[in-house]
Structures are given as C-alpha cells and as structure tokens.
Amino acid sequence: MKLTHIIPLVSLATAVYAAPQSFDFKDPKGVNNAVFKLDAPLESINGSASGVTGTVSFDPENPAATTGKIVIAAESLTVPNPMQKEHLHSANWLDVTKYPEITFEAKSLANVKTEANATTADATGTFTLHGVSKEITVPIKLTYLKDKLSARVPNLKGDLLVIRANFTINREDFNIQKGQYEDKVSPTIDLSLSIAGAAVTQADVSATK
Amino acid sequence: MKKSLRILALLAVAVTAITWIATGADRGWTKTSKDIKTLDEVTGIEGITHKPTFIAGVDFLALGFGGAVVLFGASFIFRKPSNKPNTNQTQTKHKPNQQLNQPLNHKQKI
Numbered sequence: 001m002k003l004t005h006i007i008p009l010v011s012l013a014t015a016v017y018a019a020p021q022s023f024d025f026k027d028p029k030g031v032n033n034a035v036f037k038l039d040a041p042l043e044s045i046n047g048s049a050s051g052v053t054g055t056v057s058f059d060p061e062n063p064a065a066t067t068g069k070i071v072i073a074a075e076s077l078t079v080p081n082p083m084q085k086e087h088l089h090s091a092n093w094l095d096v097t098k099y100p101e102i103t104f105e106a107k108s109l110a111n112v113k114t115e116a117n118a119t120t121a122d123a124t125g126t127f128t129l130h131g132v133s134k135e136i137t138v139p140i141k142l143t144y145l146k147d148k149l150s151a152r153v154p155n156l157k158g159d160l161l162v163i164r165a166n167f168t169i170n171r172e173d174f175n176i177q178k179g180q181y182e183d184k185v186s187p188t189i190d191l192s193l194s195i196a197g198a199a200v201t202q203a204d205v206s207a208t209k
Numbered sequence: 210m211k212k213s214l215r216i217l218a219l220l221a222v223a224v225t226a227i228t229w230i231a232t233g234a235d236r237g238w239t240k241t242s243k244d245i246k247t248l249d250e251v252t253g254i255e256g257i258t259h260k261p262t263f264i265a266g267v268d269f270l271a272l273g274f275g276g277a278v279v280l281f282g283a284s285f286i287f288r289k290p291s292n293k294p295n296t297n298q299t300q301t302k303h304k305p306n307q308q309l310n311q312p313l314n315h316k317q318k319i
Contacts, residue, residue, distance in 0.1 A: 029249065029256070030256065030258075031247075031249045031252065031254050031256035032254070032256075033254075033255075033256060033257050035257070042236075042237055042238060042267065043236070043237035043238065046244075048244065048257045050257070078242075078259060080240035080241065080242050080243065080244070080259075080264075081238045081239060081240055081241070081266075082241050083238075084238065143252075143253075145251070145252070148251055151251045152249070152251045152252070160251065160252060162252045162253065162254065194254045194255065195254070196249070196251075196252040196254055
C-alpha cells in the first residue's frame with residue numbers, strides 16, 4: 001500500500017478517535033436519579049425522579065466542548081407521602097400532564113478544570129420546568145470512565161460518563177405557585193443530579209452481534 | 210351504646226399510638242414508601258428505589274386521636290338508661306330525712 005493511501009486512512013482513524021462521543025443517559029440499571037428538596041414547616045419535602053434520559057456529547061480530549069440535553073420525566077417525580085405526590089403532580093403545582101418533561105440543555109462550559117478522569121466546570125444552558133425556560137449556570141462534575149461499560153452491562157463494551165450537579169432553583173421563576181404558600185413550601189428547591197451515560201463503541205456493537 | 214363508644218374511643222387511641230410507635234414514631238408526615246439507597250460500584254452513584262412501607266406520621270396520630278375524641282364526645286349523646294324508680298318510694302325515703310333535718314335546723318335556730 002502506498003503512503004499516499006495510508007495517510008488519509010490514518011487521519012480518518014485519528015479523526016474518528018478524537019471525535020466527541022455521544023453518551024446515552026437512558027440507564028438500563030435504573031440508577032440514574034435526580035433528588036429534590038424543599039423546606040417545609042413540619043419536615044423538608046424530599047423526593048426523587050428516576051425517569052432520566054438524554055444524550056451528552058463529550059470529548060475526553062476536550063471536555064470544555066461538552067454539550068447535551070438531559071430530560072427528566074415529570075411523572076417520575078415522587079415523594080414518600082401520597083397526598084404530597086398527588087399535589088406535586090397536579091395542575092396547581094407541576095402539572096405533569098401539560099408539562100411532561102423537565103429539561104436541561106447545556107450549551108457551553110466555563111471554568112473547566114480537568115484532573116485525571118474528572119472534570120469540573122460551570123455549565124450554562126437552558127433549564128425548562130413547568131413550561132418555562134430560563135438560562136442558568138450550574139456547577140457540574142464529569143467523570144469519564146473509559147472501558148467501564150462492560151462492568152455495568154455485560155456483553156457491551158464502551159465508556160461511561162458520570163455527571164453530578166448540585167444547584168438551587170426558585171420555583172417562582174418557573175411560575176410554580178408564584179407568591180403562594182411560601183409559609184408552607186419554600187420557594188427555593190435544592191436539586192441534585194447523579195447520572196451515568198454510556199457510549200457503546202462501534203467495535204463492541206459488532207462483537208455483540 | 211355509651212359504653213361501646215367509649216371502648217371504641219379507647220381502642221382508637223391505643224391502636225393509633227401502637228401503630229405510630231411500631232412504624233418508627235416518625236414526627237413527619239405519613240409515608241407509604243421508604244427510599245432504599247443502593248450504591249452502584251462502577252459509577253459511584255447512589256441509586257434510589259422505593260420500597261412500599263407504611264410509616265405513620267403526626268397526621269396519622271391527629272386523625273386517630275381526633276377520631277377517638279369524636280367517639281368519646283358522641284358517647285355523651287346517649288344517656289344512661291334510667292331504672293324509673295317508684296316516685297312514692299323515694300318520697301317516703303326522703304321524708305324521714307327531712308324530718309330528721311327539721312329538728313336539727315330547729316336546734317340551730319335555738
């Protein structure tokens with residue numbers, strides 16, 4: 001094979017290798033979750049959501065270029081008290097029938113710091129809740145776990161990307177009972193996201209066939 | 210009926226208190242599930258599963274005790290059935306007392 005033929009092949013292979021990977025956050029293990037906490041007089045309202053999906057484009061060589069969208073099914077939000085859950089899903093609060101998705105679409109990263117396989121950054125993007133979209137910046141931590149997918153899902157080989165984020169939103173910014181029940185339910189909501197996405201490598205997909 | 214309602218009220222208090230204590234004496238709201246956290250060793254994420262569990266809260270206590278108060282209060286609606294004593298007999302019984310009292314009063318006056 002002539003050198004003129006090899007060079008394009010090598011450059012193509014390098015380009016494929018260096019291309020950002022797409023991580024799918026639909027977790028077959030059901031571990032991905034978002035936790036929310038609101039202060040209330042008797043006890044804080046602690047709940048979680050498990051219906052996490054979405055994709056994130058991540059390049060281990062260039063974490064600063066990370067973009068993506070995480071979607072949480074509003075219906076999957078749950079609290080231990082059945083009456084509170086009913087209220088939470090109702091038209092007066094989240095109105096999950098009308099607004100079935102809570103999303104965060106990351107557009108850019110700032111203050112990116114990478115150490116070993118972990119990257120911390122401030123992600124700026126659009127957070128949509130209760131039909132209201134608002135641009136927010138949240139501190140995130142990305143952990144890239146190369147070739148660890150098979151450890152979670154047998155017969156699949158690939159990489160994992162773990163995203164963690166802790167931030168606070170104000171329910172009034174999203175027209176959720178604006179100015180109402182502030183003595184009963186805090187207007188601020190603490191959110192904590194712990195999710196893992198998988199990028200199945202092309203070679204491994206063929207291996208599983 | 211009066212006695213039955215009072216026994217029911219007592220039972221309601223007992224059952225409520227025992228259930229509340231037995232399910233952990235939780236001072237928050239009643240819960241029908243409990244979060245179980247499991248660590249995913251590969252990713253380090255704590256997954257949350259919801260185990261159906263009844264945990265009685267203060268609202269359960271209030272409901273139970275409130276019900277007991279209502280039952281106890283309702284018991285006062287029902288009067289104790291009277292034996293309908295003979296009015297003549299009672300009068301004859303009281304007469305001697307009155308007669309006994311009269312001389313005493315008379316003595317006091319003296």
